[in-house]
Amino acid sequence: MTDEQKKKLEQKLWDIANTLRGKMNADEFRDYILGFIFYKYLSERLYLYANSILSEDDIVFSDIDETTDEGKAYLDAVAEAALDELGYFLKPSELFSAVAKRGSTAGNFILEDLAAILNNIERSTMGSESEDDFDDLFSDMDLTSNKLGRTEEAKNTLIAKVLTHLDEIDFELENIESDVLGDAYEYLIGQFASGAGKKAGEFYTPQEVSSILAKIVTTGKTRIKNVYDPTCGSGSLLLRVAKEVEVGDYNGQEMNRTTYNLARMNMILHGVHYRNFDLKQEDTLEHPQHEDKRFEAVVANPPFSAKWSSNPLLLNDDRYSQYGRLAPASKADFAFVQHMLHQLDDNGTMAVILPHGVLFRGAAEGHIREYIIKERNWLDAVIGLPANIFYGTSIPTCILVFKKCREHPEDILFVDASTCFEKAKNQNYLRPEDIAKIVDTYQDRVVEDKFSHRAKLSEVAENDYNLNIPRYVDTFEEEEPIDLTEVANQLKAGAAGMADLDAQIKGFCDELGIEAPL
Numbered sequence: 001m002t003d004e005q006k007k008k009l010e011q012k013l014w015d016i017a018n019t020l021r022g023k024m025n026a027d028e029f030r031d032y033i034l035g036f037i038f039y040k041y042l043s044e045r046l047y048l049y050a051n052s053i054l055s056e057d058d059i060v061f062s063d064i065d066e067t068t069d070e071g072k073a074y075l076d077a078v079a080e081a082a083l084d085e086l087g088y089f090l091k092p093s094e095l096f097s098a099v100a101k102r103g104s105t106a107g108n109f110i111l112e113d114l115a116a117i118l119n120n121i122e123r124s125t126m127g128s129e130s131e132d133d134f135d136d137l138f139s140d141m142d143l144t145s146n147k148l149g150r151t152e153e154a155k156n157t158l159i160a161k162v163l164t165h166l167d168e169i170d171f172e173l174e175n176i177e178s179d180v181l182g183d184a185y186e187y188l189i190g191q192f193a194s195g196a197g198k199k200a201g202e203f204y205t206p207q208e209v210s211s212i213l214a215k216i217v218t219t220g221k222t223r224i225k226n227v228y229d230p231t232c233g234s235g236s237l238l239l240r241v242a243k244e245v246e247v248g249d250y251n252g253q254e255m256n257r258t259t260y261n262l263a264r265m266n267m268i269l270h271g272v273h274y275r276n277f278d279l280k281q282e283d284t285l286e287h288p289q290h291e292d293k294r295f296e297a298v299v300a301n302p303p304f305s306a307k308w309s310s311n312p313l314l315l316n317d318d319r320y321s322q323y324g325r326l327a328p329a330s331k332a333d334f335a336f337v338q339h340m341l342h343q344l345d346d347n348g349t350m351a352v353i354l355p356h357g358v359l360f361r362g363a364a365e366g367h368i369r370e371y372i373i374k375e376r377n378w379l380d381a382v383i384g385l386p387a388n389i390f391y392g393t394s395i396p397t398c399i400l401v402f403k404k405c406r407e408h409p410e411d412i413l414f415v416d417a418s419t420c421f422e423k424a425k426n427q428n429y430l431r432p433e434d435i436a437k438i439v440d441t442y443q444d445r446v447v448e449d450k451f452s453h454r455a456k457l458s459e460v461a462e463n464d465y466n467l468n469i470p471r472y473v474d475t476f477e478e479e480e481p482i483d484l485t486e487v488a489n490q491l492k493a494g495a496a497g498m499a500d501l502d503a504q505i506k507g508f509c510d511e512l513g514i515e516a517p518l
Helices: 003-019 026-057 069-085 096-104 111-123 152-167 180-195 197-202 207-217 236-242 257-269 312-316 333-343 363-376 432-444 457-462 484-512
Strands: 223-229 246-254 277-281 295-300 344-355 379-384 397-403 411-416 452-456
Touching (some): 003 180, 026 069, 026 096, 026 111, 026 257, 096 152, 111 152, 180 257, 207 236, 207 295, 207 344, 223 236, 236 246, 236 295, 246 257, 295 333, 333 344, 363 457, 379 432, 411 432, 411 457, 452 457
Parallel strands (some): 223 295, 295 344, 379 411
Antiparallel strands (some): 344 397, 379 397, 411 452
8 A cells, every 4th residue: 555545545534534533532533433443344354254255156145035944044154254354243134234225215213233243243252262351342432422413313324424434444454464444443542542631541552652662572582472461551562562572462451431441452453363362451559360371562642640559468479579779659650560561471571661751760660660670680771752642641751671691681672762753733752863873872772972871780779779871861952162251352343333433323313402312
């Protein structure tokens, strides 16, 4: 797909999304448009799969008569195979294109049918391996909401219009080299994030930042056994890792129900088989769902300085017990770090985005930071990012990289990439060359004046384990010396010029017979 085709597709998708705007907030109509795209994807994927099974009998899935015994027999056979391979099933009459066609005919009411179909997709998985992955997947699509229209007829007209427009888009599912749908989905998620203010951080990490984390945790590898994100949001970070290397299993946890649904949809839309992802909805710090697993790659963009319980009983938890201290209740940043380190495998790499405060705050956080470096020597790099590159917050952030078995245990790499950005209208963004420089500096452990420094552990200890980047990377730019003699001559020349001007003004005033203002 060319850039021009991609832009046209993105514009068409955004135009369809705008049809739903009305009085909804961005995060509300997001749930509808992404839900409908997901329904269209499930329909097209099932249609192609069913036709591949029925091709031997020269039968097209959409032509099957659902009312005859023969038709029911074919549907039962397809359903059994589809549940095993795809994890769900739809009848021909329930396919997106069939519903869109019915809705495009004036007078046809499709809302009740559509609600039943979305429910049937979930019901089709009951008792199967994929049940957890489809459970309540469409729960955020309330087709009875008054925000869709004041009357049932108005709601029906709006939804029918959206389905008709979406039905006209070809997502090229038959082209295995194409990821039109995945790219479109990521585009829309990004668009909604940029318009959702503070709520955006709940479900989306900008692709440029995700790319840096993905490249770091996959350094030197072509395949990893598994990847884990304890605050997975829409799953964009997990999927970004798969753009760098082959990934075996995807694991994540997300507290927000709506965002959790979005992540599961995102996985399936990007072709991740239901057996290869394990996403859970729960509070990661209080109720971790993957404690018995260890991961080769761990990535995260946790909510910055979030509140948490900091319950003293958690000091008996294996994730926190060795440190002897818990992160403060007002700032859970290090609680996420401790949790992630617990889940990190011995051969793994962990990269986490955090606010700069974690680098220098004292008390319990200072104690935990010192333990990680002095007792464990797990911190591999500190990378300072530019300010204002995340949706909903302008604060500068950093990436901390951890390894339990470090190739360079004698030092810690510090990178000041705070100037690596281009300014856009509302926020800054990382250019491809910025991403490349940051990643290359990390991978090759490059030392560059005013950009990066390899600090010996003794140097970090001398700084009382304060990791504030300016302590290690000197970015001070010395100003050119001022020639005071030249400045004095310029002042004298200016004074002489003023004397001539004053004389001129006095002459004019004398001619006018008024007192000169000198």
